Amino acid sequence: MQALRWMMLGPGEPMQAAPFLPSARAGEVVIRVAGCGVCHTDLGYYYEGIRTHQPPPRCLGHEISGRVESAGAGAESWIGRAVIVPAVIPCGECDACRRGRATICPQQQMLGNDLHGGFATHVVVPARGLCAVDEARLPAAGLDLASVSVVADAVTTPYQAVTQAGVGPGDLAIVNGIGGVGGYCAQIARAFGATVVAIDVSDRKLAAVGDTAALTINARDRGVKEIKSTIQAFAQAQGLRARSEWSIFECSGTRAGQETAFGLLNHGATLAVVGFTMDKVEVRLSNLMAFHARALGNWGCAPELYPAALALVLEGKVRVAPFVEKRPLADINSVFAAVHRHEIDRRVVLQP
Numbered sequence: 451m452q453a454l455r456w457m458m459l460g461p462g463e464p465m466q467a468a469p470f471l472p473s474a475r476a477g478e479v480v481i482r483v484a485g486c487g488v489c490h491t492d493l494g495y496y497y498e499g500i501r502t503h504q505p506p507p508r509c510l511g512h513e514i515s516g517r518v519e520s521a522g523a524g525a526e527s528w529i530g531r532a533v534i535v536p537a538v539i540p541c542g543e544c545d546a547c548r549r550g551r552a553t554i555c556p557q558q559q560m561l562g563n564d565l566h567g568g569f570a571t572h573v574v575v576p577a578r579g580l581c582a583v584d585e586a587r588l589p590a591a592g593l594d595l596a597s598v599s600v601v602a603d604a605v606t607t608p609y610q611a612v613t614q615a616g617v618g619p620g621d622l623a624i625v626n627g628i629g630g631v632g633g634y635c636a637q638i639a640r641a642f643g644a645t646v647v648a649i650d651v652s653d654r655k656l657a658a659v660g661d662t663a664a665l666t667i668n669a670r671d672r673g674v675k676e677i678k679s680t681i682q683a684f685a686q687a688q689g690l691r692a693r694s695e696w697s698i699f700e701c702s703g704t705r706a707g708q709e710t711a712f713g714l715l716n717h718g719a720t721l722a723v724v725g726f727t728m729d730k731v732e733v734r735l736s737n738l739m740a741f742h743a744r745a746l747g748n749w750g751c752a753p754e755l756y757p758a759a760l761a762l763v764l765e766g767k768v769r770v771a772p773f774v775e776k777r778p779l780a781d782i783n784s785v786f787a788a789v790h791r792h793e794i795d796r797r798v799v800l801q802p
């Protein structure tokens with residue numbers, strides 16, 4: 451079988467399939483791609499001219515699952531295994547990596563940005579950090595290997611956020627922006643024992659949350675004060691902390707959403723910024739001081755957390771199947787256009 455990569459030649463130019471010869475050097479593996487998720491970040495490179503670290507021609511795609519076909523020296527034990535590739539692969543050796551701060555490794559390599567990505571039949575990656583998938587457990591969760599590609603960003607990024615926010619039983623977790631990553635954030639917070647409040651401006655998305663959220667709020671016609679008092683009343687009725695220590699996950703990646711999230715801060719609260727926007731917001735930063743609150747961010751997820759995130763998926767505590775839509779890789783150009791036009795709500799996974 452001829453190995454093919456769909457290359458971005460330049461922003462907005464139709465991507466084209468280009469043949470290549472995949473080969474693994476020492477410590478690397480060649481993976482036959484089962485699926486690769488289409489992320490908002492890919493659209494940013496393709497439509498908004500956000501630059502990839504390595505210039506085009508570049509193969510995008512950083513949510514990859516597949517099977518290891520061949521390996522270089524030292525990585526042979528991976529041959530034949532089903533894996534998820536971390537979206538960002540730290541070097542494993544620098545000061546930050548040695549201190550367990552893999553997400554800020556200065557030598558980290560991101561798929562479809564530093565390295566050629568997963569919109570391809572094959573991808574060549576370092577074996578370090580690969581997450582093994584127990585395929586025997588996939589059918590019980592209604593999944594196949596292609597579908598769990600979305601673990602490598604859409605699931606693990608909020609997993610890192612929920613983990614570092616310290617969410618646990620008895621906590622109130624508020625997720626602002628409930629599509630895609632936010633939907634997984636809500637499920638993960640609930641799996642960690644929190645009661646979840648979901649906020650969005652789309653009734654359709656709020657309805658899709660189902661029983662993951664104990665309370666849903668459409669923020670379209672409500673000011674932040676009204677939203678806050680609604681949540682306070684709910685928390686009180688539920689016997690939860692009504693005026694302190696909320697965990698607020700900003701997943702909308704919009705200016706309005708960030709303003710709402712900041713406005714929900716209370717005493718001892720944690721604000722986690724998960725979504726991204728280039729827009730600036732005006733906030734009274736001193737509220738962090740006055741409330742003894744904290745604001746956190748996370749750049750992806752450390753590879754060592756991937757197995758625990760995958761475990762939640764395989765246990766059925768985080769449902770993935772209803773939020774994934776598989777399409778042929780050969781349709782990449784029309785799929786990108788459709789996702790860009792917001793015509794597809796679910797996460798698209800491209801399959802070679």
Ligand SMILES: [Zn+2]
Binds near residue numbers: 603
């Ligand atoms: Zn992504």
Ligand SMILES: [Zn+2]
Binds near residue numbers: 540542543545548555
């Ligand atoms: Zn490093």
